[in-house]
Amino acid sequence: MDLQPQINRRRGRPPKQGERLLETRQMLLRAGLEALTEKGFSSTGIDEILRRVGVPKGSFYHYFESKEAFGAELIKLYGTYFARKLERHFSDQSLAPLARIRAFVADAQAGMAKYGYRRGCLIGNLGQEMGALPESFRMQLHGVFDDWQVRLARCLTAAQQVGEISSRTDCAKLAAFFWIGWEGAVLRAKLESSPAPLEIFAEGFLAGLAAG
Template sequence: MPRPNVKEQLIQAGLKTLLKRGFNGVGVQEITEQAGVPKGSFYNHFESKEALGAEIVERYGMNSTRRAVLLDKTVPPLERLRTHFDALNETFVKSKFERGCLLGNFSAELANQSAVIRESLAKLFERWTKDLEVAIEDAQADGAVSSDRKASDIAAFLLDAYEGAVLRARVQRRRAPFDRFMTLAFEKILT
């Protein structure tokens, strides 16, 4: 039987605990306990909790399902965008609004605290914005979305608005912010 990958166990345990309690609310000991590995194993793979946090942000951004939905040229672009945001919404609703977006959570908690994590977040926001931009450009090319605004500006605005909707849904513990986002995004912005 193959040995479990300790680094992967630490990353998965870190993701789970950091999403639940926040970066500053979790120590290395709690992460290693969650992973079921000795504390010393942590430092064989990561020089610090900050290094683990940056790795988790990178992994979080490599969500191939999210990217595949947005970039699938066999599906009409507005349908790709709607499917993307609907799937995200359902993830947060299923968590009973207890779990936010790791990007939003880390941005609020760590942007002024960790340059390493801030840089990882900036790269991920840029990649996500670019993926949205591709779908919007495709919608503009087929006439489904007006070309009077740059696709990059629309993409950045949608991401900014969506992250705000996630925060508000967590505070209110209801899906109304998601519904408002979807209505305005698809009936007013993406027209």
């Protein structure tokens, strides 16, 4: 399942008009993302990532200063990748605000199903691991959650403005509530290899909105 056939892996300085100058680097990041969402940071060895993409160790330490630096870059990458996904849904003017949230949930559910519920959320994974991680990750992870929360809060405010939820609701707090629980749902979905936790949480959250 690993080791794609070594395509185009030449030594030496690559040609400058480097269409895919960063190809190797990006392959490493992509493979790292896959590995870390499945198994977390501590349990994933660099050699394993290297083997998966057929790249020698020398290259890794050419592109990244250390495993820690590699991890930091993955957090940034995943954070923005996910933020883009959120923004795509939350700013979809063709849907009512709450429907946008439902669309995101469906998207995320499909994302987990696609990999047999083996891959979770990188940010949640590393958050859980913090006890054994470089302290520098903490602020970074915190920042990503904050960002996601702000985006959701904006969408909830929009829902408030069109009267889908009560005007007494504290949207920031509600957004915090959602992400807290959603990470728990992802965790459980991975544990049970099942979409049920995602569904139960999303359903419960949305039902609470309608009522509260």
